[in-house]
Amino acid sequence: MAYLLKGVSVLGAAPTDLVIKDGVIAAEPDNTAQVIDATGLVALPGLVDVHTHLREPGREDAETVDTGSRAAALGGYTAVCAMANTDPVADTAGVVEQVWRLGREAGLVDVQPIGAVTIGLAGKQLAELGAMASSAANVRIFSDDGFCVADPRLMRRALEYVKAFDGVIAQHAEEPRLTEGAQMHEGEVSTRLGLTGWPAVAEEAIIARDVLLAEHVGSRLHVCHVSTAGSVEVLRQAKARGVRVTAEVTPHHLLLTDELAAGYDPVFKVNPPLRTRKDVEALRQALLDGVIDVVATDHAPHAVQDKECEWAYARPGMLGLQTALPIVLSVFGENWDLIADRMSVAPARIAGLTGHGGDLTAGTPANLTLVDPSYRGVVDPSELASRSRNTPYAGMTLPGRIVATFLRGEATVLDGKAVK
Numbered sequence: 001m002a003y004l005l006k007g008v009s010v011l012g013a014a015p016t017d018l019v020i021k022d023g024v025i026a027a028e029p030d031n032t033a034q035v036i037d038a039t040g041l042v043a044l045p046g047l048v049d050v051h052t053h054l055r056e057p058g059r060e061d062a063e064t065v066d067t068g069s070r071a072a073a074l075g076g077y078t079a080v081c082a083m084a085n086t087d088p089v090a091d092t093a094g095v096v097e098q099v100w101r102l103g104r105e106a107g108l109v110d111v112q113p114i115g116a117v118t119i120g121l122a123g124k125q126l127a128e129l130g131a132m133a134s135s136a137a138n139v140r141i142f143s144d145d146g147f148c149v150a151d152p153r154l155m156r157r158a159l160e161y162v163k164a165f166d167g168v169i170a171q172h173a174e175e176p177r178l179t180e181g182a183q184m185h186e187g188e189v190s191t192r193l194g195l196t197g198w199p200a201v202a203e204e205a206i207i208a209r210d211v212l213l214a215e216h217v218g219s220r221l222h223v224c225h226v227s228t229a230g231s232v233e234v235l236r237q238a239k240a241r242g243v244r245v246t247a248e249v250t251p252h253h254l255l256l257t258d259e260l261a262a263g264y265d266p267v268f269k270v271n272p273p274l275r276t277r278k279d280v281e282a283l284r285q286a287l288l289d290g291v292i293d294v295v296a297t298d299h300a301p302h303a304v305q306d307k308e309c310e311w312a313y314a315r316p317g318m319l320g321l322q323t324a325l326p327i328v329l330s331v332f333g334e335n336w337d338l339i340a341d342r343m344s345v346a347p348a349r350i351a352g353l354t355g356h357g358g359d360l361t362a363g364t365p366a367n368l369t370l371v372d373p374s375y376r377g378v379v380d381p382s383e384l385a386s387r388s389r390n391t392p393y394a395g396m397t398l399p400g401r402i403v404a405t406f407l408r409g410e411a412t413v414l415d416g417k418a419v420k
């Protein structure tokens with residue numbers, strides 16, 4: 001199938017016609033192409049998420065590779081990296097290959113499995129990193145996300161090991177001894193509510209340690225969901241010294257604050273926790289500066305019984321795939337170069353996903369999404385494609401609608417609806 005996107009604005013540039021044929025952006029017009037009136041629509045390279053929880057295998061009641069892929073395509077994504085904290089954990093070639101195969105079967109986005117750093121995410125022994133790297137899933141990112149690789153010697157070994165195949169360790173930076181029993185950000189609000197706090201320094205101390213380790217062994221470190229102003233400063237200094245470190249921020253940490261915990265609605269419980277306005281401001285500036293490289297969703301679907309309960313018993317995490325672009329648009333406005341770089345180009349580079357994060361010039365793979373920036377819509381949880389409902393944005397009016405998404409030239413979303 002060929003498509004002609006008529007009057008489309010590529011990254012906010014003057015309207016033009018874009019032809020998609022044989023999986024690539026075509027150089028020549030095509031008379032057989034299906035015409036899509038793209039007046040007022042902006043084309044972006046397909047979004048890439050380096051941090052998605054798809055829950056399969058093990059918690060298919062919360063999400064499956066298929067439902068998560070659907071949410072991703074509807075959110076404008078053409079590739080997602082699936083976190084390893086499944087059940088069984090993705091710590092062997094067998095499990096990462098299973099997730100990779102399920103992604104291919106769903107066929108809506110490229111699902112790139114992330115492998116666990118340690119067996120069972122237990123933080124004791126390195127998992128079979130080399131076997132996962134050389135498997136059909138071709139794993140390049142390794143993470144114990146949900147848990148920190150707290151043992152410094154293990155972290156050093158992991159960094160050394162993945163160097164051989166240009167892998168990267170994605171660290172969930174949380175010093176566990178400093179967050180025992182933590183329920184929310186440690187600060188004025190936690191004191192008022194009487195909830196045990198998760199201090200900023202628990203994140204900052206691990207990032208500081210890990211940039212030194214990465215520098216020492218000359219390996220690649222990626223920092224998951226950076227949430228504090230202090231972390232930004234540690235990263236800024238490390239990058240200035242030339243340490244091979246990249247970092248992500250979530251849409252929720254760019255928008256929401258710890259004040260939201262005051263209603264004790266567990267939909268706002270997340271790891272790392274929502275922080276203060278000062279942190280939000282620092283994270284926004286860091287994304288603009290490039291100190292933080294990418295926006296990653298940390299899409300964390302949870303079943304109703306795990307979320308709609310007392311705050312202390314609720315699992316941390318919130319949905320993100322279908323609201324990420326609207327949140328980023330609401331925070332930064334129509335800054336298309338920033339959006340394309342931080343949500344597609346840079347994440348594709350970090351994950352090593354060639355074919356994604358292109359510039360939409362003739363001959364490049366047709367992985368792209370079409371956005372209507374003039375649209376304003378109210379977030380209705382029941383309309384989300386995820387199997388779970390834990391969005392913190394329910395009832396909020398947000399800008400931007402994904403009109404169409406193309407994966408290697410095939411439409412996965414048309415007219416705002418999934419094609420299959």
Ligand SMILES: NC(=O)N[C@@H](CC(=O)O)C(=O)O
Pocket residue numbers: 053085145146147172269270271272298300301315316317318
């Ligand atoms: N980010 C979250 O709040 N939750 C994540 C894991 C985690 O990082 O705790 C999840 O898998 O649900």
